[in-house]
Amino acid sequence: MIWPRASAIVALALWAFPLAAEALDASLRPQPRPDTGTATAANLLVTVARMRPNLRPVSEQILDAAARPEQLALSSPDTSARPWPRPPSIENKAMAKRKMRRKGAVCGDLKIQGETVGHVPGRIKACGIRDAVRVNTVAGVRLNPPALMNCKTASALREWTELGLKPAFRQRGPVVEMKVAAHYACRTRNNKRGGRISEHGKGNAIDLSAFTMMDGEVITVLKGWGQGTTLKPLRKAYTRACGTFGTTLGPASDRYHRDHFHFDTASYRSGPYCR
């Protein structure tokens, strides 16, 4: 028997060196857990087994994903939260549309479609446009016929179409076309002999006489201004042009403008001139 002898040696050592025993108690090493007396080999095995995480069973989703063809892996909502990539055909179509719009855009604005004309010389010195564009559509609304103007005026027309014209006719519309009664023309104001050159002679102005709705209804300024149901949207659209344009003249202004809106981008020190 070895154990009694060993413990006798430990007891002897503790008797001989009591200080060493005290040092043992004061050690920083963690204390062993008290033995509950049941630490059999079997119990130990159970404890070790409990510490290991349980292996999850293989789910059906994982089996499905494994069985899927490789090229489908990314496009499957089962395996990835990424949105489905668009097929190239759709992407190409979208890009082609965008390219076309970019090609037809003038004044650096995709919403102004037309063609660049460049310098338009005037019949007389006071007329002419330095950088003219011929505008076909603004904010998706057709100009009939396409109108010659400068970019400042084209931009103002685009802004008014979006913020004034379209919202005013939201219930009747959408507006698909505006009838252009006049655009660039080298002439005097109201065609009066000896008068000052009109803003039309500088590419700053446009006259609009009617608006066509999607369903084919045509609302003219001449007739529409006199009727209740069309007066309201016409007036709303007209009023909104003030400020976007430097001058707005309409049926309420004078006898020259009974049948059209005159908008121009001449700027006055006193602010916009709206009648």
Ligand SMILES: [Zn+2]
């Ligand atoms: Zn005019």
